[in-house]
Amino acid sequence: NAGVTQTPKFQVLKTGQSMTLQCAQDMNHNSMYWYRQDPGMGLRLIYYSASEGTTDKGEVPNGYNVSRLNKREFSLRLESAAPSQTSVYFCASSLGTASGEQYFGPGTRLTVT
């Protein structure tokens, strides 16, 4: 099992460009999450999907959109990238609402110039 995979690993964007970060899990988990991690700020939740077909905003959703494509895949889209979105992005998954244990993907390091 690969666990949680993310693509790409690194990305450089110019201000105003758009891109989609991809995430997939093969653990048959119901819930999936997108976080960003910035120095001194810790992990902050952007969006989450409690189950296939549902998505909800987290702590810092502005500037992002998500799609839960199926049970395995959860993508994060930046429609018009801004320098403030320079960060490391992590996708995570968990079995469901009864289990808080989350498992993380390897991350995407995004730089917006």
Place this chain on the structure above:
Amino acid sequence: QKEVEQNSGPLSVPEGAIASLNCTYSDRGSQSFFWYRQYSGKSPELIMFIYSNGDKEDGRFTAQLNKASQYVSLLIRDSQPSDSATYLCAVNALTGANNLFFGTGTRLTVIP
């Protein structure tokens, strides 16, 4: 007040010593508590979770929970240089898909 607070460190201990990492949380209703280890440039890795008051041991790691004091700790016995990492404390939120609030982490360095 942040939901989860940790001393950012750095915490330095000699090899073979006990490392003690602490975390406090603000929501008395929280039920689930997690410790993640994050090596530099890598993703967080779940190493311990605890749901009940008291101690939970797993190899060299012991998680301790005191809900009355809203306090969680992680002890690492016989610390090794490979334990050098940032340790993140996480606490479940009472909303969403059992979402987690994360502390900013404590950086641990084990000196050979």
